[in-house]
Amino acid sequence: MELAAFDELKAKLWAFMHAHIYPNEREFAAQCREMARRSDEWTCPPLMLELQRKARQLGLWNLFLPVDSAAAAGVKGGGLTNRQYAEVCEILGTSSHAEFAAQATNCTSPDTGNMETLARYGSPEQRERWLLPLLEGRIRSCFAMTEPAVASSDATNIGISIERDSAAGEYVINGSKWWITGAGSLHCKIMILMGKTDAKAPLHRQQSQILVPMDTPGITLLRPLKAFGDDDAPKGHMEIQFDNVRVPFENVLLGEGRGFEISQGRLGPGRIHHCMRIIGQAERSLALMCKRISERRAFGKRLSEFDTILQDVANSRIELEACRLLIFRAAEMMDSHGNADARTRQYLAMVKAHVPRTCQTLVDRCIQAAHGALGVSEDTPLFAAFAGARALRIADGPDEVHLLTTAKIELKIQKHSPLASLGYYQADRTQVFRRSTDPISEEAQQRLDAASKL
Numbered sequence: 001m002e003l004a005a006f007d008e009l010k011a012k013l014w015a016f017m018h019a020h021i022y023p024n025e026r027e028f029a030a031q032c033r034e035m036a037r038r039s040d041e042w043t044c045p046p047l048m049l050e051l052q053r054k055a056r057q058l059g060l061w062n063l064f065l066p067v068d069s070a071a072a073a074g075v076k077g078g079g080l081t082n083r084q085y086a087e088v089c090e091i092l093g094t095s096s097h098a099e100f101a102a103q104a105t106n107c108t109s110p111d112t113g114n115m116e117t118l119a120r121y122g123s124p125e126q127r128e129r130w131l132l133p134l135l136e137g138r139i140r141s142c143f144a145m146t147e148p149a150v151a152s153s154d155a156t157n158i159g160i161s162i163e164r165d166s167a168a169g170e171y172v173i174n175g176s177k178w179w180i181t182g183a184g185s186l187h188c189k190i191m192i193l194m195g196k197t198d199a200k201a202p203l204h205r206q207q208s209q210i211l212v213p214m215d216t217p218g219i220t221l222l223r224p225l226k227a228f229g230d231d232d233a234p235k236g237h238m239e240i241q242f243d244n245v246r247v248p249f250e251n252v253l254l255g256e257g258r259g260f261e262i263s264q265g266r267l268g269p270g271r272i273h274h275c276m277r278i279i280g281q282a283e284r285s286l287a288l289m290c291k292r293i294s295e296r297r298a299f300g301k302r303l304s305e306f307d308t309i310l311q312d313v314a315n316s317r318i319e320l321e322a323c324r325l326l327i328f329r330a331a332e333m334m335d336s337h338g339n340a341d342a343r344t345r346q347y348l349a350m351v352k353a354h355v356p357r358t359c360q361t362l363v364d365r366c367i368q369a370a371h372g373a374l375g376v377s378e379d380t381p382l383f384a385a386f387a388g389a390r391a392l393r394i395a396d397g398p399d400e401v402h403l404l405t406t407a408k409i410e411l412k413i414q415k416h417s418p419l420a421s422l423g424y425y426q427a428d429r430t431q432v433f434r435r436s437t438d439p440i441s442e443e444a445q446q447r448l449d450a451a452s453k454l
């Protein structure tokens with residue numbers, strides 16, 4: 001998008017945030033809580049539908065879908081690059097619930113990652129049936145990978161069984177998944193499920209991703225899991241049992257055994273959005289900290305007059321800017337080199353390893369240094385920002401796995417570094433410092449004698 005139009009779009013988004021998002025944060029939270037309390041039939045709160053209509057009228061819709069993915073699928077996205085969306089996503093992330101504004105603008109997880117997956121890897125029929133209604137916001141989706149029985153941060157462990165029934169032309173799915181975000185909502189109509197289609201294939205060709213309509217017989221939602229006590233209704237993080245769930249062969253994405261290939265492409269956009277939003281959460285927290293320390297007094301002076309608190313402000317600003325620049329760089333790499341490029345993947349891994357933990361520390365500081373008990377209460381959005389950053393360090397794959405990816409790629413990249421041919425200096429062993437039998441000077445002997453008389 002041209003610079004002037006982009007600036008106009010951001011101004012419009014800020015106006016939308018101030019007119020419709022910030023004033024409605026508590027009402028949205030109350031409606032979500034009420035939904036969870038009332039029944040197991042979770043749907044979008046009425047307030048959300050109203051906001052979605054407004055956002056759409058204003059053209060604040062599907063801004064996440066980058067120009068290249070939209071062009072590949074022949075659909076209309078927001079007309080932004082990933083780099084531009086990083087700025088927009090950050091603004092969306094300033095709402096007290098990190099995904100409140102994102103959902104109002106159809107830019108929420110896990111739909112964004114799923115829509116990009118469908119845009120990039122879906123057949124024309126799959127796109128027609130699922131991508132178009134998702135882009136319209138008429139349905140929602142979920143992504144089912146994690147399983148209770150195995151360490152799911154290692155995707156080669158994913159083992160839910162997907163067997164072929166050739167006579168019926170169907171896959172039969174049996175097993176269980178958990179922490180499946182979005183599956184709790186009745187609006188969720190489609191699941192992208194990763195499972196094992198061929199246990200004998202090479203390690204990275206065993207899994208496939210399959211489209212499973214949520215109304216298929218045999219799917220049981222066992223319970224909504226709670227992250228730090230929050231069920232995130234009406235999306236929910238569901239534990240799901242699959243008993244002889246049957247879907248036709250044509251529901252496989254891209255082809256059998258290509259689940260990993262899709263994951264690698266998916267790891268880009270849909271996943272980095274969480275980190276973009278969390279920058280917004282950190283900005284909101286820092287703004288609160290600065291406000292609070294300018295107003296509150298202790299031990300005879302304003303909190304903003306204490307050196308340690310000023311250092312906290314400075315460190316927070318430095319860390320936040322460093323995170324933002326890392327995200328911008330990763331987004332530029334996606335735009336210029338694509339998501340599968342090794343360097344892009346390294347940037348994405350660095351972002352995921354670094355940004356959530358840094359923002360968690362930053363928000364913690366905003367609570368500790370400026371807010372006291374208020375900081376852990378429900379009267380500020382700080383506790384939610386803290387819990388969100390903490391959970392993200394697992395939800396988006398654990399820090400350790402992103403560090404591992406970063407390091408593995410680094411070792412490969414280093415082989416081609418212009419500095420790779422530079423080694424160590426050769427030690428010169430032709431010169432001798434002294435031999436044990438060399439005579440010593442009179443002066444040295446006197447120093448030794450002095451020491452021996454101590």
Ligand SMILES: Cc1cc2nc3c(=O)[nH]c(=O)nc-3n(C[C@H](O)[C@H](O)[C@H](O)COP(=O)(O)OP(=O)(O)OC[C@H]3O[C@@H](n4cnc5c(N)ncnc54)[C@H](O)[C@@H]3O)c2cc1C
Pocket residue numbers: 110143144145146147150151152153154178179180181182227237391394395396397398400401404
């Ligand atoms: C709020 C939330 C939402 C989620 N939403 C979804 C969703 O929509 N869909 C979905 O499929 N999943 C979802 N998940 C699950 C999430 O993706 C997994 O929890 C995550 O990938 C880790 O898998 P695991 O829980 O099986 O941990 P495990 O794989 O069992 O790992 C346990 C711990 O082992 C350590 N570890 C693992 N590998 C290494 C290593 N190489 N080096 C050092 N230490 C290591 C890590 O510290 C890790 O925390 C969600 C999780 C949360 C909390």
